[in-house]
Amino acid sequence: MNAIEIKQLQRIFKTHTGVxxxxxxxxxxxxxxxxxxxxxxxxxxxxPNGAGKTTTVKMLATLLIPSAGSASVKGFDVVKQAxxxxxxxxxxxxxxxxxxxxxxxxxxxxxxxxxxxxxxxVSKKRIPYLLEMVGLKxxxxxxxxxxxxxxxxxxxxxxxxxxxxxxxxxDEPTIGLDPVGARDFRQVILDLQSEKKSILLTTHYMFExxxxxxxxxxxxxxxxxxxxxPGGLKQHVADLSVVEVETFGASExxxxxxxxxxxxxxxxxEETEKHQLLLVQTKRGAEAVPDxxxxxxxxxxxxxxxxxxxxxxxxxxxVGGAV
Amino acid sequence: MRIFTNNLRLFWDGTLLSYRALFHWLRPAQxxxxxxxxxxAQMFFFVFLGTxxxxxxxxxxxxxxxxxxxxxxxxxxxxxxxxxxERETGTLPYLFGxxxxxxxxxxxxxxxHVLDGMLGVVIAFGWGVxxxxxxxxxxxLAALGLTIAVTTLSTCGLGLLMGCLSLxxxxxxxxxxxxYFLLLIFSGANVPLADLPNxxxxxxxxLPLTRGIAAARSLVAGAPLADVAPxxxxxxxxxxVYGLIGYFLFSWFEFEAKRRGTLxxx
Numbered sequence: 140m141n142a143i144e145i146k147q148l149q150r151i152f153k154t155h156t157g158v159x160x161x162x163x164x165x166x167x168x169x170x171x172x173x174x175x176x177x178x179x180x181x182x183x184x185x186x187p188n189g190a191g192k193t194t195t196v197k198m199l200a201t202l203l204i205p206s207a208g209s210a211s212v213k214g215f216d217v218v219k220q221a222x223x224x225x226x227x228x229x230x231x232x233x234x235x236x237x238x239x240x241x242x243x244x245x246x247x248x249x250x251x252x253x254x255x256x257x258x259x260x261v262s263k264k265r266i267p268y269l270l271e272m273v274g275l276k277x278x279x280x281x282x283x284x285x286x287x288x289x290x291x292x293x294x295x296x297x298x299x300x301x302x303x304x305x306x307x308x309x310d311e312p313t314i315g316l317d318p319v320g321a322r323d324f325r326q327v328i329l330d331l332q333s334e335k336k337s338i339l340l341t342t343h344y345m346f347e348x349x350x351x352x353x354x355x356x357x358x359x360x361x362x363x364x365x366x367x368x369p370g371g372l373k374q375h376v377a378d379l380s381v382v383e384v385e386t387f388g389a390s391e392x393x394x395x396x397x398x399x400x401x402x403x404x405x406x407x408x409e410e411t412e413k414h415q416l417l418l419v420q421t422k423r424g425a426e427a428v429p430d431x432x433x434x435x436x437x438x439x440x441x442x443x444x445x446x447x448x449x450x451x452x453x454x455x456x457x458v459g460g461a462v
Numbered sequence: 463m464r465i466f467t468n469n470l471r472l473f474w475d476g477t478l479l480s481y482r483a484l485f486h487w488l489r490p491a492q493x494x495x496x497x498x499x500x501x502x503a504q505m506f507f508f509v510f511l512g513t514x515x516x517x518x519x520x521x522x523x524x525x526x527x528x529x530x531x532x533x534x535x536x537x538x539x540x541x542x543x544x545x546x547x548e549r550e551t552g553t554l555p556y557l558f559g560x561x562x563x564x565x566x567x568x569x570x571x572x573x574x575h576v577l578d579g580m581l582g583v584v585i586a587f588g589w590g591v592x593x594x595x596x597x598x599x600x601x602x603l604a605a606l607g608l609t610i611a612v613t614t615l616s617t618c619g620l621g622l623l624m625g626c627l628s629l630x631x632x633x634x635x636x637x638x639x640x641x642y643f644l645l646l647i648f649s650g651a652n653v654p655l656a657d658l659p660n661x662x663x664x665x666x667x668x669l670p671l672t673r674g675i676a677a678a679r680s681l682v683a684g685a686p687l688a689d690v691a692p693x694x695x696x697x698x699x700x701x702x703v704y705g706l707i708g709y710f711l712f713s714w715f716e717f718e719a720k721r722r723g724t725l726x727x728x
Contacts, residue, residue, distance in 0.1 A: 152723050197723075202555050204721045225561040236552025239483035246479055253475035254560040254567070256468040298556070 140214055142306050142337030143176040143199065148208035149361075150194050168194040170361030172208075178305075179335040181328070183342065183352035187458055191361040192341040193232070196308045199339070200230040212306055226255075229299030233311035235291045240284035244275060244294050247283060248301060255302040262301070269297040273327060289320030296327055306337045313347065325351060345451035355450075357457045365457050369450050376448035376456050379404060380424035382431055384417040385441030397434045402427055407455045414441060420452055469566045476570035484547035485540075497578075501532045501586040502593075508652050509594055525596045526682055527651030529586035530675045533614045534645050536579030537670075538638050541621030544571040545712075546628030554629075555725050558716060568712050569705070571625070572618040579614040600684035609681060612694045613674025616701020620670050622708035629715035630724060650675050670704065673697040 150169040156162050169191040176182045184192050197203040199210055201221040209216065215223040239247055245266060252262035270279045273293035283291060292312060299307065309328065313321040321344075328351055332338060342348055348355055349369045357365040357372070365372060394417065398406045402423050409416040421427040425445045432443070505528045512524040545568075548554040557567070587606075590596035598606075624641060628634040646652055648662060649671035655663055666672045674697045677690035719725045 150723075197555075200555075200559055202559060202720060202725060203723055204717075222561040225559060228559075230559060232555070234552075237556050239479075239551060239553065242479060242483045246482075250475055250479040250483070251556070251560070253468075253472045254557065254562040256472070256561070259471065 140178070141175045142178045142180065143174075143182075143210070143212055143339065145172055145174050145195075145199075145210045146208055148172040148195065148198060148210055149206045150191075150198060150203060151206040167361055169198070169205075172358065172361070172363055174356055174363060174366060176337060176339060178337055179332070180353050181332045181338045181340065181351055183340050183348040183355040184358060185342065185345070185348055185355055185454055186358035190358045190458075192358055193310050195358070196230065196232075196310045196339065196341060200228060200308050201225055226302065227304055228306045228308065229302070229304040230308040231292075231295045231299050231310065231312050233292075233314035235288055235315075238283050238291055238294060238298075241282060243280050243282055244270065244286070244297075245279040247294065248279075248297060251298050252301050257302055265301065265303075266297075269300055272300075272330070273297045274323060287320075289316050289324070292316060292320070292324060293327070296324075300331075304336070307331060307339070309338060309340045311341055311343065313342065313344065321347075345449065345454055349450040357454060359458045372453045372457075373448065373450055374453075376420065376453045378422055379420045379448050379452065379456070380422075380427075381446050381448050381452050382419040382421060382425075382427055383442075383444050383446065384419065384431060384435065385443070386415045386417060386435065387413070387439040387441065389415055389417070389435065389438050393435065393438060397431065400430065400434060402430065405456050418452070418455065420448070420456060469563050472562055472566050473570040473573070476567055477573040480544060480571060481574040484544055484551070496535065497582055498585055500535065501529070501582060502589050504528055504532065505586060505589055505594065508646075512652060521594060522596060522682065523654075523679065524652060525590040525594050526679050527649070527675050529583055529590055530610070530613055530678050531645060531649055531651040531671060532582045532586045533579040533610070533617050534642055534671065536575040536582055537614060537617030537621045538624060538642055538645075539621075539635075540575040540578060541572050541618050542625040542628060542634055542638050544575065545622075545625030546634055549628060558720075558725065564713060564716070565709060568622065568709050572622055572705075575621065576611075576614050576618050579617065580610050583610045583614065596682070598682060601682050602687055605687035605690070606678060606681050608687070609674055609677045609690065609694060612698050612701075613671060613678075616670035616674065616697050616704070619701035619703070619705035619708065623704045623711065624708075626708050626711040626715050629712070629719050630722075645669065645671055648672070668700070670697065670701050673700070 148169055149171060152166040152168055154164050154166060156164065172195055184195065186192050194203065198205050199212060199217055201217050201224050204218055211217065212224045213227045217224050248266045249262065270276055273296050275290060275293055275297065278290065283294065286294065313324050316324060325347060328338065328340065340352060352369060354366065354368055355372055356363050365375065394408060397403065402421050403419055404422065405420040407418045409418065419431055428443060428445065505525060508528050509521055509524040513521050548557055591598060624634065624638055627637060648666045648669055650666060655666055658666065673693040677693040680690050
């Protein structure tokens with residue numbers, strides 16, 4: 140049996156604007172998603188903002204009712220058998236909210252243990268075990284309001300594991316964490332996978348998905364546009380090279396002109412305070428560099444390198460460079 | 463049996479921990495101000511206004527009416543915030559993501575506010591006796607205590623109903639303020655019900671507090687418990703009806719919030 144089965148899932152939000160003359164608008168957050176996630180699999184769901192990742196997770200976590208289609212977790216329908224699903228899942232949404240800051244870490248866990256109907260004898264042993272597992276041993280008596288963001292996120296993990304769920308939904312769990320906190324958190328995810336938990340992970344960090352996931356689905360505009368192993372997805376760009384060009388203050392027009400060149404397959408821009416990093420995907424490899432530099436003539440340039448494509452490059456190609 | 467003990471534990475943990483979790487802003491100084499001085503201010507305002515407009519002999523009418531009405535602070539505002547506070551803390555999705563019994567979770571939210579509301583009324587009666595000369599020498603105090611408990615319970619029933627609104631609306635406080643001031647008039651705390659227009663009297667008897675205030679006035683005047691028992695039963699019934707409507711709305715609004723995707727709007 141698959142841990143998760145999704146068939147033609149759809150979610151439409153209806154919004155209204157105006158007071159006197161009301162205008163209704165439909166937002167199709169999830170258009171048509173079908174996939175299966177196996178027992179013990181760590182499955183990644185990638186996509187740009189607004190692609191439908193979180194909406195999909197919320198429907199699986201019984202927090203949103205699908206507009207059409209169906210989904211089941213461990214064989215239970217997420218709408219008709221929501222309580223059975225809730226007993227078998229745990230979920231985390233990125234960010235600091237969702238905990239009671241005025242309570243201690245232990246009291247937060249004690250409260251959620253009672254919400255899940257966990258026997259006090261069991262929770263008395265499980266709470267210290269989980270706090271140790273997520274690296275909060277000795278900090279459980281402190282108010283959550285005094286925790287760092289990483290500590291709060293780890294407490295979320297402990298909370299979600301209280302009832303020992305078989306299936307976990309982790310929605311951008313490392314967002315906002317410092318590099319060390321994110322690395323520790325990824326280790327926690329790997330530990331959970333070694334316990335044979337089925338995990339659905341959404342993330343914006345490609346290296347994270349590459350390092351952790353057994354399979355990855357790329358979702359865009361509410362549809363799955365690719366589904367494969369990380370290695371399989373990279374094959375989408377096996378014929379390409381990536382030219383990285385550091386620029387300082389290149390205008391939209393200049394970048395648009397570069398994007399329009401016939402040998403450019405995709406182009407994305409990473410902006411920082413001081414510079415821009417142009418990532419140009421091309422089949423011509425190093426031979427494209429003179430033409431790229433010609434297109435940037437008159438611009439102040441930094442380093443220029445040519446490298447092999449990564450999962451991120453595959454992702455950029457799949458979603459049309461809209462990063 | 464296991465389900466029963468689980469739910470009992472959920473009730474207590476939910477009651478105590480959610481109260482501590484959601485009312486963290488209520489520091490000791492704020493609590494004392496809201497519990498001790500706010501009732502005094504309300505009583506002073508209405509007692510002196512009422513006696514100025516009518517007669518000093520009517521002071522008891524206003525003291526008792528407002529002392530009982532004070533329970534609406536906990537019953538309406540407190541209970542509403544015990545539901546709506548989950549939206550503020552972002553815990554609503556995590557709460558609704560559990561299989562916890564919604565009936566127990568829902569009514570557990572009101573329990574601390576019942577105790578809190580009763581304490582507020584006792585303090586208000588204390589002010590009435592100490593500063594405003596309320597005479598309780600003919601009063602069956604146990605019966606008055608029962609009246610305070612019943613009236614607080616029934617007011618919390620209305621509070622639970624109001625709390626449900628916070629599942630579908632972002633700011634329910636303006637509705638709470640409206641209801642609180644409505645109760646000042648419609649409950650008979652400050653205007654004899656007989657002096658209200660007929661349609662207002664109909665509304666009065668559909669609200670909690672009205673019969674509780676009438677029972678308290680009778681008890682302070684020396685009536686035995688048996689005389690006010692029908693009022694108290696009816697008061698309890700009104701509160702129960704509001705509480706049950708609140709519970710069904712809670713379940714319905716939970717469904718609606720999931721259907722409309724408004725669980726996390728804040």
